[in-house]
Amino acid sequence: MSDPRELYQQVIIEHNKKPRNYGDLETCTHQAHGLNPLCGDDIVLKLVVADGIVQDVRFQGQGCAISKASSSLMTVNIKGKPLAEAELMVEQFREMIRGTLDTAVDPNILGRLSLFQSVKNLPSRVKCAVLPWATLHSALQGEQTVSTE
Amino acid sequence: MSTAALPLDVARVRQDFPALCTPFHGKPLIYLDSAVSGLCPRPVIDRMSHYQAYEHTNVHRGVSTLSQEATDRFEEAREKVRAFINAPSPKQIIWTRGTTESINLVAQTFGRQRVQAGDEILLSAMEHHSNIVPWQLLAEERGARIRVIPMNDAGELILDDLEALLSDRTRILGVTQVSNVLGTINPVKEIIARAHARNVPVLVDGAQGVPHLPVDVTDLDADFYVFSGHKLSGPTGIGVLYGRQELLEAMPPWQGGGSMILSVAWEKTTFCGLPGKFEAGTPAIAQAIGLGAAIDYLLGLGLDRVGAHEHELLAYATRRLQAIPGLRIIGQAKAKASVLSFVLEDIHPHDIGSILDHEGIVVRAGHHCAQPVMQRMQVPATTRASFSYFNTQEEIDALVSGILKVQEIFQ
Numbered sequence: 008m009s010d011p012r013e014l015y016q017q018v019i020i021e022h023n024k025k026p027r028n029y030g031d032l033e034t035c036t037h038q039a040h041g042l043n044p045l046c047g048d049d050i051v052l053k054l055v056v057a058d059g060i061v062q063d064v065r066f067q068g069q070g071c072a073i074s075k076a077s078s079s080l081m082t083v084n085i086k087g088k089p090l091a092e093a094e095l096m097v098e099q100f101r102e103m104i105r106g107t108l109d110t111a112v113d114p115n116i117l118g119r120l121s122l123f124q125s126v127k128n129l130p131s132r133v134k135c136a137v138l139p140w141a142t143l144h145s146a147l148q149g150e151q152t153v154s155t156e
Numbered sequence: 157m158s159t160a161a162l163p164l165d166v167a168r169v170r171q172d173f174p175a176l177c178t179p180f181h182g183k184p185l186i187y188l189d190s191a192v193s194g195l196c197p198r199p200v201i202d203r204m205s206h207y208q209a210y211e212h213t214n215v216h217r218g219v220s221t222l223s224q225e226a227t228d229r230f231e232e233a234r235e236k237v238r239a240f241i242n243a244p245s246p247k248q249i250i251w252t253r254g255t256t257e258s259i260n261l262v263a264q265t266f267g268r269q270r271v272q273a274g275d276e277i278l279l280s281a282m283e284h285h286s287n288i289v290p291w292q293l294l295a296e297e298r299g300a301r302i303r304v305i306p307m308n309d310a311g312e313l314i315l316d317d318l319e320a321l322l323s324d325r326t327r328i329l330g331v332t333q334v335s336n337v338l339g340t341i342n343p344v345k346e347i348i349a350r351a352h353a354r355n356v357p358v359l360v361d362g363a364q365g366v367p368h369l370p371v372d373v374t375d376l377d378a379d380f381y382v383f384s385g386h387k388l389s390g391p392t393g394i395g396v397l398y399g400r401q402e403l404l405e406a407m408p409p410w411q412g413g414g415s416m417i418l419s420v421a422w423e424k425t426t427f428c429g430l431p432g433k434f435e436a437g438t439p440a441i442a443q444a445i446g447l448g449a450a451i452d453y454l455l456g457l458g459l460d461r462v463g464a465h466e467h468e469l470l471a472y473a474t475r476r477l478q479a480i481p482g483l484r485i486i487g488q489a490k491a492k493a494s495v496l497s498f499v500l501e502d503i504h505p506h507d508i509g510s511i512l513d514h515e516g517i518v519v520r521a522g523h524h525c526a527q528p529v530m531q532r533m534q535v536p537a538t539t540r541a542s543f544s545y546f547n548t549q550e551e552i553d554a555l556v557s558g559i560l561k562v563q564e565i566f567q
Contacts, residue, residue, distance in 0.1 A: 011511045015565050046506050046522050047530075047537050069536050071504035072566075132510055 013125045014132075015072065018080075023072035028082035032065045041068075041142030041153050043134050048074040052142045061085050061093055071135050073126065078139035080120055090147065092116065097144045104133055164461045170546050172197040172453075183516035186551045191336055191364060191495050191542030192520050194389045196450070203449035204391060204442045214438055216415055230441050233448030234431070240451045241362075241381065242372040243398050247430040250404070251439050254395035255363040256286040258382035259330070261397055261434065262359055263290040265407040266380075267328065273299035276325045278356070280342070281307040281532055282335040285525040287361045291330060305331070307532065311338035311487040315347065322354040329358045333365030337524045337538065338487025339470075339495030341369065345376050352377065357403065363387055367544070368466060368493040370459050373398050385443060390450035394443035397434070404430050411436040462545040466494040469543040473552045480559055486538050494543035497524075500559065501566075505539040508562050512539075515558045517551075 035053040042049055048070035055063040064082045081100075085093040099115045102108035103124055110121035126136045145153040170176050173195050175185055187195060207229065213220065215227040231246070238246045252258045267290075271277065277291045281304050288302075295302050303321055306314045313331075322329070329351045333344050344365075348358045357379035362371060366383045373381045378398070385394040399407075409416055409427050413436035418426040427433050454462065473496050477483055482501040500508060509521030520540045523530045530536060541555055 011514045012565060015507070015511070020566060071506040073507070075504075129510060132506070135506065 014123075014129065016122060018119070018122055019072060019076040022076035022079040026066075026075055026079035028065050028079065028086065030065050030067055032063060035063075037146040037149070039142045039146035039150060039153055041138045041145075043070070043074070043138050046071070046135065048135055048138050050074070050078055050139060050142055052078075052139065052146055054143075054146055056090060056147075059090050061088055061090065066139065070138070071132075073123075073132050073135040074138050077123060077136045080122070081139045081143065084118065084120060085143070093143065094147065096120070097140045100140050101137060103127070104137055162461070164457060164465045164545060166465065166546060166548055169197075169457065170548075172199065173546055174198060174201075176546065180516045181514060186515075186517040186554050188541040188543060188547065188551065188555060189518045189520050190367070190544035190547075191387070191540065193386045193392070194367060194544060195546070196391060196446075197389055197453050199453050200390060200446050200449045204446040207442050207445050212441065215441055216432070226441060229445050229448075230439070233444045236448040236451045237396055240371070240455075241366070241396075241398060242374050244374060245401065248398055248401055248404060250397040250399065250431045250434045251444055252382075252395045252397050252434075253393055253440070254384040254386070255284075255361060255382050256290075256395075258380075258395055258397035259287055259359065259361070260290045261410045262380050262382075262399075263294045265410050266357075266403060267291070267294045268298075269407065270327045271295070271298045271300045274325060275300040275327045276303050276323055277301070278303050278305065278321055278326050278329040280305045280313055280331045282311065282313070282338060282340060282342075282526070282529050283330065283332055284336050284361065284363070285527070286363075287330050287332060287359075288528070300327075301325075304528075307340075309533075310489050311335065311340045311533070312489045313340075313342055313347075315343070315350075318347070318350050319354070322351060322356055326351075326354065326356045329356050330361065331358065332361040332363075333371075334368060334493045334495070335487065335526075335529070336364045336495065337497050337526045337529045337540065338489060339492040339497070340487060340489035341365075341491040341493055343491075344378070348377050348379075357400075364493065364495065368463065370463075379403060385447035385450065388447065388450055389453060390447035391443045393440045394447050396447075401430070404434070407434075409433050409436070413437045415439075457545060465545050466543055469547055469549070469552065470494040470496065472549050473541065473543065473555070476552055476556050477559070480556065480563075482563065483559065486533050486535060495540065496542070497538040497540045499535050499538055500562065503562060503566050505537045507566070508539045508559070511562045511565060512555070512558045515554065515561070517555055517558050519555075 032053040036056045037054040050068035052066045066078045106127045123136050141153050213222045215230045234246045234249045237249050351358045359380040360378045362381050362383040367387050379400045381398040386392040416436040418428050484499050486497040505521035522537050
């Protein structure tokens with residue numbers, strides 16, 4: 008296993024402490040509840056989508072630093088983006104965590120999300136990082152609840 | 157004669173555990189997770205390996221010498237368990253896959269016979285999911301109700317109102333001997349006596365009790381006592397259901413199949429007596445023999461010496477961890493086994509667990525299959541260190557350094 012400091016970088020620690028777009032949306036067009044029953048990570052994600060663009064997004068719930076920072080950075084990265092781009096990010100994030108996409112080499116739109124690349128060396132934490140993305144995917148597909156189990 | 161005067165030779169004991177003598181992430185393995193599953197000492201591994209290599213065939217079948225000898229070894233292991241928990245007869249020792257299966261067996265036979273619509277099943281607030289869910293399934297099926305013995309903030313059961321909770325509709329009381337999260341040692345003998353005064357039978361979950369405490373089911377007067385081999389330095393896949401003989405005899409069989417019958421005809425099948433009635437199919441033979449070897453190993457160390465060492469480790473760890481600013485121990489009962497749960501500021505236990513893992517320290521992080529305990533203590537999860545007879549104070553020092561490193565990363 009690599010040094011945990013590689014994963015627990017300042018950006019992740021900081022997003023864990025002060026998550027962006029944290030809270031509820033009174034009205035939304037899409038929402039989903041993501042659960043990781045094994046470790047208790049639990050997020051509710053709400054979105055306002057109009058004209059094919061993610062106009063607003065919020066999340067709330069509880070979880071470890073990895074899942075919270077992943078949720079926070081996800082919301083920052085999809086806000087204002089077209090749906091197709093958000094879905095592409097979901098796909099590329101998953102590929103990065105699986106190790107089939109190397110952000111240093113392969114073309115991608117992940118930007119700062121590449122911070123999570125070293126999660127692939129921590130198999131027991133993969134689900135924590137992927138949970139918000141799986142939840143986003145179900146929200147956009149119109150599913151209500153998703154579990155990473 | 158007491159052996160407590162001579163302390164456990166921990167350095168020598170550790171040599172019996174291959175994993176403790178092998179680097180992990182390039183560091184010595186510090187295994188503080190015996191409450192999730194104990195490590196197997198070499199004599200237990202060797203005994204199972206020898207059985208599988210030279211003595212194996214099916215048991216209770218055929219006339220071959222090999223089959224007879226396999227059966228003898230298998231039944232000797234049952235007798236070792238009987239003696240270890242002081243059960244009156246080996247007939248009362250039923251092999252199962254583990255604690256969970258033992259409880260499901262009781263719920264689906266004894267429970268189905270006794271529990272009807274409107275009846276009550278009384279459980280404690282600190283049960284593991286394995287002593288909750290089988291009863292919920294039964295309650296759902298029968299239209300019965302689960303009631304709960306509450307606990308205080310220290311993690312001790314509040315027994316003042318036990319008589320009020322034991323109603324005329326209570327059909328069984330299930331309680332853990334030792335909490336897997338809080339370490340609390342419950343006064344099960346007293347609980348059983350008070351339940352019996354109301355004619356309520358009691359199932360004791362001994363999964364966390366039997367590794368730490370001498371168990372005497374006759375003295376406890378338990379109706380059912382259940383535990384797993386793998387928490388007792390034995391292998392997984394084997395567990396025990398002890399039951400009072402007249403109760404076991406009155407219960408219907410659970411699973412049907414070979415081994416549990418006297419005769420089978422299309423018109424009618426008759427079942428065999430105890431313990432075979434509850435042991436359909438080929439059992440986990442090597443694992444049963446391994447559990448017998450684990451009991452021999454523990455008795456060889458001396459249960460009082462094991463207990464004394466674990467008690468010292470708990471006292472030392474409690475003192476060291478309490479001194480860490482921002483750390484809060486969850487479970488402060490007066491009587492505790494060597495299980496220590498804690499929360500650290502608002503750092504999630506999974507992050508703590510991952511960072512400790514990198515230091516070679518294995519702990520459990522999460523809800524410990526006891527979500528109602530988490531809800532009662534108002535924490536989403538805890539980090540848990542559990543100490544066994546092979547652990548040392550130096551390993552606890554390493555845990556403390558690891559926790560300080562977590563704080564440094566998260567500051």
